[in-house]
Amino acid sequence: MRGAINRSQLTLALCVVALMGCSHTSDRASQKISTMPALALVDNVCALCHGLTGESVSPTFPKLAGQQKDYLKAQLTEFKNHSRMSKAATEYMWGFTHLTDTQIAELADYFAAQPPMQALAEAPDVRGELIFRRGVPDAGIAQCSACHGAQGQGQGLTPRVAGQHAAYMVSQLKVFQQADLRLRGDLTSEIAHTLSDADAESVAQYMATLGRAP
Structure with a gap:
């Protein structure tokens, strides 16, 4: 039971980091991110918005499934360095200052290896x-x-x-x-x-x- 509670608390803390960005109150949780394996980050953080395989349901969050690996690495690096200034970037991604280069590479590898994004079944415009x-x-x-x-x-x-x-x-x-x-x-x-x-x-x-x- 304690393990489940601790995992729940960590997930909540990571959500706060992801949704609120870097702050004094979330710095400890943000530092915790830097020690997590990439697959744990996918499970506990990325999947909350993008889906476990990167096939997000909400159009607010981009699909990552089958995305180009180099592009994903570049975007994660920009989020880490706070080089993306749009409202969505500052609201959802500024908590990832502590991502390591290894985590970024592994996250990019993971999502790039997923089946490509599912296309709409509608007639083309x-x-x-x-x-x-x-x-x-x-x-x-x-x-x-x-x-x-x-x-x-x-x-x-x-x-x-x-x-x-x-x-x-x-x-x-x-x-x-x-x-x-x-x-x-x-x-x-x-x-x-x-x-x-x-x-x-x-x-x-x-x-x-x-x-x-x-």
């Missing part, structure tokens, strides 16, 4: 497909497939978008429109900032349907 495959030439917007791959599979530091929550992708496109929220100033910021709200919705809906089993 026609306008979204055009944007994904051809861009919006009149607005100088390149096709998404040029970086994310013909099937949205991603590569290296470029994330997999196939099967990702459409609502999450829309929120990220809006983040990329605000350069101060993504300090790297990468190519995505240059491409996405001119997308209209309607076009962002369309291409996100299309990408969410990619990767379905034949």
Whole structure:
């Protein structure tokens, strides 16, 4: 019984760290994270929002299943270093200052090895497909497939978008429109900032349907 209570208390403490970020009251729990094996972190922390296999249910939290390993490592490192300034990043991920490089690598390996994100079973968005495959030439917007791959599979530091929550992708496109929220100033910021709200919705809906089993 005591072991169950202690595990419950640790899980609660880790939730506080994950949801509230670094603070004096959560520092002890945050330091506890640095001693946990990666699989224990998945079970006690990551799964609370992203699901045990990275197939999150809520569109607030991105799916991690089958995501590119290098991309996951880069994102976890940015969360650790507080380089992500969006509201969601500061609310949910700023408690991971004490993650070690080994934990980051093992977490990335774990989620990258899971079956790829489950795609929506809906019919693809026609306008979204055009944007994904051809861009919006009149607005100088390149096709998404040029970086994310013909099937949205991603590569290296470029994330997999196939099967990702459409609502999450829309929120990220809006983040990329605000350069101060993504300090790297990468190519995505240059491409996405001119997308209209309607076009962002369309291409996100299309990408969410990619990767379905034949």
